[in-house]
Amino acid sequence: MSLSVYLYFNGNCKEAIEFYSDVFGVADDDRQITTYKNASDFGGNPEDADRIIRSSIKVGDMKILMADVAKGSNLRQGNNFALQFETRDENELRTVYDRLSEGGKVHLPLQDSFFTSLFANLTDKFGISWQLRLEK
Template identity: 30%
Template sequence: MTLTLTPFIQLDGKAEEAIRFYEQALEAEVVFKQTFGDAPADPERPMPDSLKGRVAHSVLKVGDAELFVADSETESSERPGSLVCVCISTADVARSQRLFESLSRGGRVDMPLQPTYFSPGFGVVTDKFGVVFQIFTKRD
């Protein structure tokens, strides 16, 4: 069973600038980029115009590794600069659920593991040491 850990840098409105910087500084290649505005509309949770241009997710290829860069969904006084978290990718929801439950013991669930438009099982948890993990299940 494959398990991948990827560094994920979240910024407060500066992701686009950071991506351009990493393209030069790290010779990174952008292999995927999506804004919040590119996501399917959710009538129960309308998106403010100020969020639509922010980077929801990007994947940069740096040598043989990947680096994820995105903007936070909302401006936050808790994270005035940036947040580095770890994205754990698995191939099945059951394994994602086990990892999510293990990491949440003594920690905090920030977003329950659930199906989303981009994953059959995605969630965010902060472990008891304050490290943020995104659990991402790949589509078949």
């Protein structure tokens, strides 16, 4: 059994894939990207042809799935969740924090917390909420 997160974007999924792949050092063979036009059963809106219908990247042991919503879809990007990134490497945590906060909004900067020595909460430039934690 496994549980994965699925993120939806409005036409900028490819940019998000590239960004997250760069931030987390995702190798090309740990990425999968399919556009609507490359889906075997695509018969939808021609404006969706170059949008991403399904993609995934592997970050550590987790798979993050992503797609662009089709034009006219009522499916929307949500804000009632956060992805949590944990590492034992303080330098890695600080690098990820710096990268994810670029163009985003920091709600709680990296600081000491009752449950860990470094914790942060931010929303990245794509509107995705993140919690970053130094695991000891």
